[in-house]
Amino acid sequence: MTTVAHAQPHAHGDAQHAPMSFWRKYIFSTDHKIIGIQFLFVSLFFLLIGGLLAMQIRWQLGFPGKPLPGGGILPESMVQNGVILPEYYIQLVTMHGTFMVFFAIMPLLVGVYANFLIPLKIGTHDMAFPRINMWSFWLALLAGMIMLSGFFVPDGAPRAGWTMYAPLSARPDLSGATISQKLWSISIVVLGLSSVMGSVNYITTIINHRAPGMTWFRMPLSVWSLFITAILAVLALPVLQGAAILLLFDQTLGTHFFDPGAGGQALLWQHLFWFFGHPEVYILILPAMGMASDIIANGSRKPIFGYHSMVFAIIGIAFLGWIVWGHHMFMSGMNPTLGSTFMVSTLLIAVPSAVKVFNWMGTMWRGNLRFHVPMLNAIGFVSMFTIGGLSGIFMAATPVDIPLHDTQFIVAHLHYVLFGGSLFALFAAIPYWYPKMFGRMMSERIGKLHFFLTFIFYNMTFFPMHIIGMGGQMRRIYDPTIYDFLKPQQPLNVFISYSAFALFAVQFLFAFNFLWSLKFGKKAPMNPWEDNGLEWSLPNPAPHGNWAPNTPNVYRGPYEFSAPEAGDKDYLPQYVKLPTDRDPVPAPLPATH
Amino acid sequence: MMRATQVVDEMRPPVPAEPGAGVYSKKLGMWVFLASDVMFFTALIGSYIVLRFGMPSPWAQPGAVLNVPLTGLNTFLLICSSVSMVKAYAAIADGKKYFLRKVPGKRLQDGGLKFWMLITIICGAGFVGVQLIEYIKLVGEGFTPAGYREASLLAEHALADPIKYGAGVAGMYGSTFFTMTGFHGFHVTCGVISMLYLYFTKVLPEKYSAQDYRGIEVIGLYWHFVDLVWIILFTIVYLI
Numbered sequence: 003m004t005t006v007a008h009a010q011p012h013a014h015g016d017a018q019h020a021p022m023s024f025w026r027k028y029i030f031s032t033d034h035k036i037i038g039i040q041f042l043f044v045s046l047f048f049l050l051i052g053g054l055l056a057m058q059i060r061w062q063l064g065f066p067g068k069p070l071p072g073g074g075i076l077p078e079s080m081v082q083n084g085v086i087l088p089e090y091y092i093q094l095v096t097m098h099g100t101f102m103v104f105f106a107i108m109p110l111l112v113g114v115y116a117n118f119l120i121p122l123k124i125g126t127h128d129m130a131f132p133r134i135n136m137w138s139f140w141l142a143l144l145a146g147m148i149m150l151s152g153f154f155v156p157d158g159a160p161r162a163g164w165t166m167y168a169p170l171s172a173r174p175d176l177s178g179a180t181i182s183q184k185l186w187s188i189s190i191v192v193l194g195l196s197s198v199m200g201s202v203n204y205i206t207t208i209i210n211h212r213a214p215g216m217t218w219f220r221m222p223l224s225v226w227s228l229f230i231t232a233i234l235a236v237l238a239l240p241v242l243q244g245a246a247i248l249l250l251f252d253q254t255l256g257t258h259f260f261d262p263g264a265g266g267q268a269l270l271w272q273h274l275f276w277f278f279g280h281p282e283v284y285i286l287i288l289p290a291m292g293m294a295s296d297i298i299a300n301g302s303r304k305p306i307f308g309y310h311s312m313v314f315a316i317i318g319i320a321f322l323g324w325i326v327w328g329h330h331m332f333m334s335g336m337n338p339t340l341g342s343t344f345m346v347s348t349l350l351i352a353v354p355s356a357v358k359v360f361n362w363m364g365t366m367w368r369g370n371l372r373f374h375v376p377m378l379n380a381i382g383f384v385s386m387f388t389i390g391g392l393s394g395i396f397m398a399a400t401p402v403d404i405p406l407h408d409t410q411f412i413v414a415h416l417h418y419v420l421f422g423g424s425l426f427a428l429f430a431a432i433p434y435w436y437p438k439m440f441g442r443m444m445s446e447r448i449g450k451l452h453f454f455l456t457f458i459f460y461n462m463t464f465f466p467m468h469i470i471g472m473g474g475q476m477r478r479i480y481d482p483t484i485y486d487f488l489k490p491q492q493p494l495n496v497f498i499s500y501s502a503f504a505l506f507a508v509q510f511l512f513a514f515n516f517l518w519s520l521k522f523g524k525k526a527p528m529n530p531w532e533d534n535g536l537e538w539s540l541p542n543p544a545p546h547g548n549w550a551p552n553t554p555n556v557y558r559g560p561y562e563f564s565a566p567e568a569g570d571k572d573y574l575p576q577y578v579k580l581p582t583d584r585d586p587v588p589a590p591l592p593a594t595h
Numbered sequence: 596m597m598r599a600t601q602v603v604d605e606m607r608p609p610v611p612a613e614p615g616a617g618v619y620s621k622k623l624g625m626w627v628f629l630a631s632d633v634m635f636f637t638a639l640i641g642s643y644i645v646l647r648f649g650m651p652s653p654w655a656q657p658g659a660v661l662n663v664p665l666t667g668l669n670t671f672l673l674i675c676s677s678v679s680m681v682k683a684y685a686a687i688a689d690g691k692k693y694f695l696r697k698v699p700g701k702r703l704q705d706g707g708l709k710f711w712m713l714i715t716i717i718c719g720a721g722f723v724g725v726q727l728i729e730y731i732k733l734v735g736e737g738f739t740p741a742g743y744r745e746a747s748l749l750a751e752h753a754l755a756d757p758i759k760y761g762a763g764v765a766g767m768y769g770s771t772f773f774t775m776t777g778f779h780g781f782h783v784t785c786g787v788i789s790m791l792y793l794y795f796t797k798v799l800p801e802k803y804s805a806q807d808y809r810g811i812e813v814i815g816l817y818w819h820f821v822d823l824v825w826i827i828l829f830t831i832v833y834l835i
Binding site: 130131198201202203205206207209210211212213214215216217236237238239240241243244245247248251255256257258259264265266267270273274586 | 613615616618619620621623624627628630631632634635636637638639642645646649650651739740741742763764766767769770771773774778
């Protein structure tokens with residue numbers, strides 16, 4: 003089955019000591035930790051690309067008609083006399099969304115942390131299928147490269163928005179981009195394959211490879227959320243793949259799936275896309291919630307409040323996520339009765355989400371708070387996610403959504419959950435598990451500075467978007483100043499742009515901290531955060547094969563902070579055996595078939 | 596002894612773990628993958644249903660364009676391959692691997708993994724072959740993913756009898772037909788390639804035994820799934 007988790011215990015010992023070539027160890031690695039780190043570097047690169055595109059969008063919206071600084075290096079097809087052309091602007095909008103959703107946030111949450119954390123946190127040697135895992139990474143990279151190549155083909159990048167609404171996306175004569183629209187479809191099909199391969203691995207590993215004593219309800223919430231996320235991905239990505247294949251055939255073979263002129267249905271694309279798209283929303287937030295839960299319990303030195311309700315809230319959100327896709331389509335001419343159904347099911351999601359938010363607050367309440375960088379960012383996550391969730395309720399309600407639809411208000415909401423939510427959780431997770439990845443700590447001082455500056459500039463950037471959105475500024479317009487009714491709020495657009503530039507600049511603090519600490523960070527102790535998870539029983543960085551040839555025994559749940567049994571410490575790791583603990587009884591091995 | 600440990604280890608980490616699903620990881624992984632494949636075909640079939648019933652005029656009548664008897668025969672071939680897959684599984688579960696080797700008191704078809712796997716591969720490859728011939732014939736008659744080709748045989752028929760040949764819906768008819776049957780054919784091809792790989796790396800070198808035949812079981816799951824999908828596709832694409 004595998005190359006790593008193979009055969010007999012003594013073979014494992016050999017595998018650990020056998021010298022591996024650089025290529026085998028770091029490039030074509032089957033080790034889940036290396037694959038996670040590969041995903042980390044690649045998706046941080048795509049995060050930077052997405053950020054650069056966003057800066058150009060903000061320049062155009064804040065200073066339309068002014069030459070883009072440094073725009074001279076762009077070809078004539080993109081800028082004229084340094085001014086961004088409308089054709090290039092729509093490419094920016096499309097590719098910013100595509101890169102951020104599919105190639106930055108999704109792989110950062112799922113590719114990096116599902117790979118890195120699942121085997122470490124459930125106490126096994128590797129994924130169930132390490133080679134498939136490696137393929138999943140290389141396919142994701144291939145998909146990203148195909149997508150990126152769209153900028154370098156003659157017609158320029160795709161232009162139909164990241165949602166690729168048909169028939170604009172299906173007909174090159176409408177979009178003006180013949181090659182890159184096809185590249186988009188191909189890239190998404192490859193990415194879907196990569197995601198399915200990864201998710202099959204995560205699900206199988208969590209079900210079948212938990213260490214003795216790691217019962218379902220002793221799993222950390224990060225593992226629970228990654229498990230549910232993998233189920234969502236396995237069921238949602240194939241639908242997007244199917245849709246992208248139909249789109250690709252429309253673009254290449256002359257089929258008519260989404261072409262209303264020949265009997266196709268443009269609305270079908272929206273249904274397929276959002277049937278995938280809404281579970282995707284939870285793929286992008288559930289892992290963030292799980293990792294924030296772990297970090298908040300650690301930073302509060304208290305057991306997580308309502309562990310079981312947290313688990314059931316994750317499951318509830320994931321289930322409801324399947325029956326709400328219509329709320330993206332209230333403006334598509336949908337039957338109002340059906341619209342009300344989608345409205346009610348969407349509003350129901352507020353219930354499990356609120357359960358989670360209150361549980362995080364209950365965890366912090368009267369805790370012995372430690373404001374380390376991960377904790378600060380996790381608190382940032384909770385507060386920003388709450389704002390994003392509340393503005394989500396606006397859009398869930400059909401009557402409110404109709405005037406707000408396709409305005410900057412939506413942009414504000416999306417960034418509050420995706421940047422304020424997912425990315426803040428990642429700013430918490432990256433320094434938190436950094437020592438286990440690289441053996442060193444990220445600088446606490448730069449981390450705090452980065453957090454406070456990001457928090458301030460982030461809110462300065464995205465909060466005013468609610469206001470200009472309510473003022474009627476549409477979502478993807480090229481130049482707000484050509485509309486009389488938008489002119490009065492142009493100063494606010496300029497303010498947003500300045501804030502966005504500051505926000506982008508501050509991220510270089512993070513990049514510097516990340517790269518500098520690789521070499522010069524403080525050497526990390528084994529358990530720097532005094533946490534309870536199994537991964538902290540390993541040396542830094544965690545070795546190939548983790549605990550091989552053994553697996554740790556698990557004696558309790560993951561959130562035993564400030565337990566009286568722990569003695570003078572305020573934490574009690576899952577792997578520590580107290581005199582009163584009995585070893586878990588190993589399960590009998592199942593039959594071979 | 597060595598063999599037994601290997602078997603156990605591939606199912607689980609080398610030391611006992613928590614009770615999982617009670618099946619080995621490869622089988623569980625295949626089930627999860629099949630769940631995802633179900634969603635893929637659901638997207639295709641769901642789109643087909645929405646598009647077909649959203650059309651202003653009715654679909655071409657069954658049998659007008661497509662050769663139903665030929666495909667019926669092909670369906671039979673695929674079902675046969677599923678049966679032979681079960682026979683292969685049953686044979687190796689009893690430890691029977693022999694093929695073209697004299698086993699006293701036994702005939703060739705009495706069993707043997709090698710024999711039944713070969714039959715499965717031949718039937719699967721035959722299915723793909725017949726499908727290719729069908730495609731070539733259809734394209735030759737003027738049936739393409741974009742509809743009836745101008746000035747082709749089918750285009751003339753459609754002019755003469757627009758109802759029978761669904762002249763108004765030809766584009767969508769071609770789009771859905773080639774997409775759905777094509778992706779099914781792609782799945783069958785992947786299955787045949789995987790089985791050929793197993794045949795030469797595991798079956799012929801006699802790596803499977805009555806104690807360990809998980810590869811056969813896992814590819815069998817996939818094969819039966821592909822077969823099941825075809826029965827649905829045959830019904831909705833060819834028969835109604």
